[in-house]
Amino acid sequence: MLETRGYRVTIQKFDPYINIDPGTLNPYEHGECYVTVDGHEADLDLGHYERFLNISTTKANNITTGRIYQNVINKERRGDYLGKTVQIVPHITDEIKRNIMLLGTKSQFDFVITEIGGTVGDIESLPFIESVRQLCWELGNNCLCVHLTYIPFIAAAKEVKTKPTQHSVKTLQGLGVQPEILVLRTETELFKDICKKVALFCNVEESAVIQSYDVPSIYEVPVVLAKQKMDEIILRKMNLAVGDPPDMKLWIEFLNRMKTAKKSVKIGLVGKYVELPDAYKSINESLLQAATYHYRKLELRHIHSEKIDNENAEALLSDLDGILVAPGFGQRGIEGKFAALKYAREHDKPTFGVCLGMQCMVIEFARNVLGLKGANSTEMDDQTPHKVIDLMEDQKNLINMGGSMRLGAYDCKILPGSKAFQAYNKELVQERHRHRYEFNNEYKDQFEAHGMKCTGINPESRLVEVIEIPELKWYVGTQFHPEYNSTVVNPNPLFMSFIEAAIKS
Ligand code: GLN
Secondary structure, three states: OOOOOOOOEEEEEEEOOOOOOHHHOOHHHHOOOEEOOOOOEEOOHHHHHHHHHOOOOOHHHEEEHHHHHHHHHHHHHHOOOOOOOOOHHHHHHHHHHHHHHHHHHHOOOOEEEEEEOOOOOOOOOHHHHHHHHHHHHHHHHHOOOEEEEEOOEEOOOOEEOOHHHHHHHHHHHHOOOOOOEEEEEEOOOOOHHHHHHHHHHHOOOHHHEEEEEOOOOHHHHHHHHHHOOHHHHHHHHOOOOOOOOOOOHHHHHHHHHHHHOOOEEEEEEEEOOOOOHHHHHHHHHHHHHHHHHOOOEEEEEEEEOOOOOOOOHHHHHOOOOEEEEOOOOOOOOHHHHHHHHHHHHHOOOOEEEEOHHHHHHHHHHHHHOOOOOOOEEOOOOOOOOOEEEEEOHHHOOOOOOOOOOEEEEEEEEEOOOOHHHHHHOOOEEEEEEEEOEEEOHHHHHHHHHOOOEEEEEOOOOOOEEEEEOOOOOOEEEEOOEHHHHOOOOOOOHHHHHHHHHHHHO
């Protein structure tokens, strides 16, 4: 809302856990690991920030307790504290405040929205809340505290409870922070008297008690908040001119398409985390954005890669319009990905392989078309006779696993005339990476001679970034993750092209 009013806005997330970044966490912990252009492995919320704001975030947008402590300890070792005892207040809190102020001073943003993860009352988030208290005091009207609370609905009694909100605000007040705006997270729209009651108990103006009730799509949330004039309240409280209401035309057009689309496009996502939708968050959103732009409802079927084989592939995949083989790490579910790809290739289904998905396309082709028995990635089998996917040279002697993959945006030169070129309509693109293994260039000629072409190459390292089978309708694999830069107003071209092919098939 602030962005559509012309302000330059960025959002950062503070995660109170001790990991330096979420890169080493498995998806069961916090869902997908998102990657920024500058190669930071980040919380998946940064993906939401980019999809909503259409900006690029960086390492400075995601900070953990681990990073804060690491910086302070490094400074202590360097002797920066000149013999002082290093303590949570002021040293840790100063470092937190420095990281909040950094985006405002360095990058010229008008608004830096800082989200503190966790829940008020957590032991881990105390230094963050203390830093917020200090900042509110230091910055006066230039700082505004918004508190998000929960209003549970007791289904059996058909009533909502405001007590958890009251308690949470009291705890926050006990820590010296008075929220000026409350956002009540609820299942259904609340009656006005509930908001009135909350306002009374929490020292917050009634108009500043905003509801955030469940809506069918996360992209409807800004509209719900705009209806309650949340942006106006923020501007007023920060002594800024209110001016004209935000022009959310593009956004509303997108929502209308999503709501009114009649026909659907059926996509199968083959991966090992079917029970965990957040594991493929950016892919799901990229597919939804592309489907919406093509005026289709996205019908997404998650297919468990451990449950698919050559026998049941037909039954599981034949009615789909397109198949996406997901990224991932490790052996589990890998044979199912080969089975899905064999079926897709032999039946000419539009198919998209992302990162490990692309590597699986290469391995399946090596085994079943080139006849290279036992071909594999050395990630799955280091004794394979045909290392068609192999560890990158600079990965061979690594000891630290955190933050050491090939990460962030790299150039990719696209071959004119290829499917990838048709999608991007330009020769040089930048896409983000997160991997240790790569296509083995020693096999390149053999693949190309038999119909799998390398259509995207990194101009400096010669690493293969895109492969495709031109004679099929749409069979494209990317070593990079195009899903990371797909936003509501700027959907990624490869996803657009994949969905287009799926609709046509
Ligand atoms: N595991 C593969 C690699 O490290 C692919 C990674 C991914 O899919 N993000 O190269």
